[in-house]
Amino acid sequence: MRRLIRKKAAVLILAVLLVLSAVAGCQSRKEYTYYYYDYFDTFSSLTVYAADEATANHYDEIVREYLSRYDILLDSYEPHEGTVCLYMVNEQAGIEPVAVPDELYAFLEYGLAAFDITKGSVNIAMGALLRLWQEQLNRKADGAPAALAPTLPDTIPTLPDPAALREAALHADPANVILDPANRTVFFKDPLIKLDAGALGKGYVCARIEEALRAAGCNSALLSAGGNVLTIGTPPGLAGWNVGIRNPDPDAAEQVYTVWQVKDASVVTSGDYERYFVIGDTRYHHIIDPKTLYPGTRYHSITISCRDAAAADMLSTALFLLPEADGRALAAEYNARVLYIYNDYSSG
Ligand code: ADP
Ligand code: MG
Numbered sequence: 001m002r003r004l005i006r007k008k009a010a011v012l013i014l015a016v017l018l019v020l021s022a023v024a025g026c027q028s029r030k031e032y033t034y035y036y037y038d039y040f041d042t043f044s045s046l047t048v049y050a051a052d053e054a055t056a057n058h059y060d061e062i063v064r065e066y067l068s069r070y071d072i073l074l075d076s077y078e079p080h081e082g083t084v085c086l087y088m089v090n091e092q093a094g095i096e097p098v099a100v101p102d103e104l105y106a107f108l109e110y111g112l113a114a115f116d117i118t119k120g121s122v123n124i125a126m127g128a129l130l131r132l133w134q135e136q137l138n139r140k141a142d143g144a145p146a147a148l149a150p151t152l153p154d155t156i157p158t159l160p161d162p163a164a165l166r167e168a169a170l171h172a173d174p175a176n177v178i179l180d181p182a183n184r185t186v187f188f189k190d191p192l193i194k195l196d197a198g199a200l201g202k203g204y205v206c207a208r209i210e211e212a213l214r215a216a217g218c219n220s221a222l223l224s225a226g227g228n229v230l231t232i233g234t235p236p237g238l239a240g241w242n243v244g245i246r247n248p249d250p251d252a253a254e255q256v257y258t259v260w261q262v263k264d265a266s267v268v269t270s271g272d273y274e275r276y277f278v279i280g281d282t283r284y285h286h287i288i289d290p291k292t293l294y295p296g297t298r299y300h301s302i303t304i305s306c307r308d309a310a311a312a313d314m315l316s317t318a319l320f321l322l323p324e325a326d327g328r329a330l331a332a333e334y335n336a337r338v339l340y341i342y343n344d345y346s347s348g
Pocket of ligand 1: 126196274
């Protein structure tokens with residue numbers, strides 16, 4: 001694991017699979033489920049319907065291979081021997097242009113473009129700022145109240161120094177990340193820039209997995225990768241996959257806020273309950289507003305459903321930070337379905 005353990009005991013979006021194998025006559029395909037524990041600091045699972053086990057196992061291999069490859073490519077915390085990953089880019093690109101694998105280059109083109117698309121709310125170049133928050137978030141187990149963390153000094157989160165936040169924010173201009181398409185290199189005009197794929201990585205890899213699964217003939221699958229749910233087709237005989245959206249209210253009796261039926265679309269949630277620490281009455285979570293340099297406070301969670309898995313992940317983070325009118329206008333450009341859960345736990 002490259003960060004302090006961030007295993008999520010529960011899946012953020014609960015995939016509620018209606019297993020109705022006894023229904024109707026046309027059920028020659030069987031259901032197979034696979035689990036993945038070692039990628040993107042989260043827990044992932046794949047449910048596929050396939051004619052036989054060998055076919056299903058092939059889909060599993062595709063998913064495992066993509067998750068493991070991109071987990072390395074997009075890792076900004078540790079080097080990986082034999083692969084130029086984000087960590088290497090962050091270490092070297094302030095000194096000289098770094099040649100990167102094609103898949104990482106394509107991600108960087110996409111990730112940098114997200115800044116303008118999201119009106120500056122999703123910024124992969126603000127890694128220096130994000131690190132200051134992540135240091136504190138890593139000081140305790142995921143989601144546990146700070147009071148329950150062991151009382152060793154370096155396990156108690158504190159607020160980052162405001163002057164350090166302001167200084168880090170000066171080194172976050174994506175225009176200073178120079179991509180050279182001819183040589184497939186990355187260069188930082190500002191040597192203090194750091195890149196962070198956190199807001200986009202899982203959705204991006206889900207989009208690549210979807211292409212690979214469809215190319216391999218898969219036409220009925222649900223992949224849940226820590227808060228990102230990708231669906232292909234429908235379960236046999238059903239109109240869609242039922243995807244449960246988590247209630248961000250920790251005290252709610254019902255953990256599932258609502259259920260969306262989806263088909264050939266992704267569902268992604270960004271929320272303030274996923275990763276946080278508490279000081280006083282305030283919950284400091286992991287989605288940082290580039291305008292305030294602090295965690296966004298407009299909503300508890302945003303859920304997006306749209307065709308493109310990568311866009312769904314980008315939009316969930318962006319809408320979490322944008323004023324609602326701007327967010328809804330952006331989502332409309334992607335024909336996305338949106339659920340806002342507001343600070344009073346009402347929704348719209
Ligand atoms: P999750 O990864 O928990 O599903 P998100 O998709 O919203 O949630 O991404 C949050 C992660 O993205 C953070 O952990 C951090 O690494 C990074 N991040 C936080 N705020 C921003 C931002 N405004 N722009 C770009 N990346 C961000
Ligand atoms: Mg996101």
